[in-house]
Amino acid sequence: MPTRSDTPSDPRPGLAVRPGISSATAGQDQSYSTASVPARPAPKWNRARGLPAGRGATVTRLNHAIRLAKLTAPLHPILVHFTIALTVTSFAFDLLELLFGFNTLLAVGWWTLTAAVLVTMGTIATGVKSRLRLPIEEGEARSFLRVHMALGPSFFGLLVALGIWRGELWQAGATVTWWYVAAMIGVMVVTAVQGYLGGELVYRYGAEVKFRYRELPGRRQRFPRHLDVSEAESRRPDDEAPTQRA
């Protein structure tokens, strides 16, 4: 049975929306009848204040804000964008320098690549951390994941090698060569493949996404959030059994 704290508030005054039902069908669904939920008068000026902090209430106090401050998102998808962006930026600046002779971009290419190497260490570590908490069964998605995992350190090795090469050029005050640019293009290809695999894992197979996204305020839930599907299925009311739905 959904509790009061799991119930999203409806912005319209006077309407209480409960999980799995709309206001139009509320009367037909006995399991979610309004009689089963104790009525609670909501404050006129802020309905959400009736909810406990962290469960949808409007944050009005500093201590509530501090209690809510936590990083729930996985770090790997955050850091990976820095790796990609810094590597591509370094390549772009080096190419501009080579093509148009902008000597001021020499240092930028080196430092952005250095930052990419440093960030990628964190990216790999958080990637392993993400994998540790990902229950993924054998199948297509896990095949994507295996290649993604094997390619990650290889990409890092290439980045380190290029970093050393770029460091020697920077130290000598020399411009990048076409050989370097060609090697960098190879690394870009590996980056693209690795990014594709990671993107598919998230957006096609929902790795670290399912039931973890922040729901929109008006979303009407079929079951309390943070529940597993099987658990939610077992809580399904009788009138919504699969045979009857079919």
Place this chain on the structure above:
Amino acid sequence: MPDARFVGLNAFQWIAMLAALLTLLLLVDAWAGHYRRGFIHRVQYAPFLSGGLLAIFAIAAVVAPRTGWIESALRVAGWLAVAVGLAGFCLHHYYGIIRKPGGYKLLLNYLMYGAPPLAPLALSAMGVFALIAAKGLAGGVDIAGLPIRTVLLALIVVCMFGAILQAGLLHFRGAFNNPLMYAPLTTPVLTALAGIWTMASPCSAAAIALCALLWLTLLTGFVGIGMHLRGFDRQMAGLYVSLFNWLQGPPAAAPAVFSGLAAIGLVTMRLL
């Protein structure tokens, strides 16, 4: 002390840093192996003590070179690591082969499934690298009459052959189930041979070949880390049951030894 520097650090600072990094990676695998055996002997904690000291003082030598007490401490930590590594080699041999039922009659079995016979020597090698770094940071230019560059190259060749033997043994146990498992038996072997060539008859061709092969070996190590990660994930439940598969799967950081040795080789070739 050599004048050549890379990103502000001289050759011996780089060698000290790489020795510290490699020591920490070795300790990761040592922890997995000793934890799997339940630390049944107290002496199994020894590599963490000596390796930890080595890593700390090697990093200190990078941060504050030419500091007398740090160089002395690094030398002590280096000798301690050499001693602990040699003792570990003997203990692995005794408890891993001799004390096992059948002993030498089942040598191949115990070499593959017992305590890794050559693994402790990696700690000794890191100790020797630390000693060379300490000597170089103190201004030394030769060791027992040989130039430091030659000594480093010889040590890299010896370590490379040791790592190849250990990897070959364990990959043989894994039945070379992936073609990439042959990688440690290709590029690093050529690198070691090129190292011998460079020491025997130094010329530009040998130096170029050695540098190219060192780069390839560096990359081989990183590919190996990725493949070992994939190796964990191939096992039932993959990294979701991480502790079990970490203990039973391929050694996580072992391929990094190839990268580390290649990096030390590149430092030797470029900065010394």
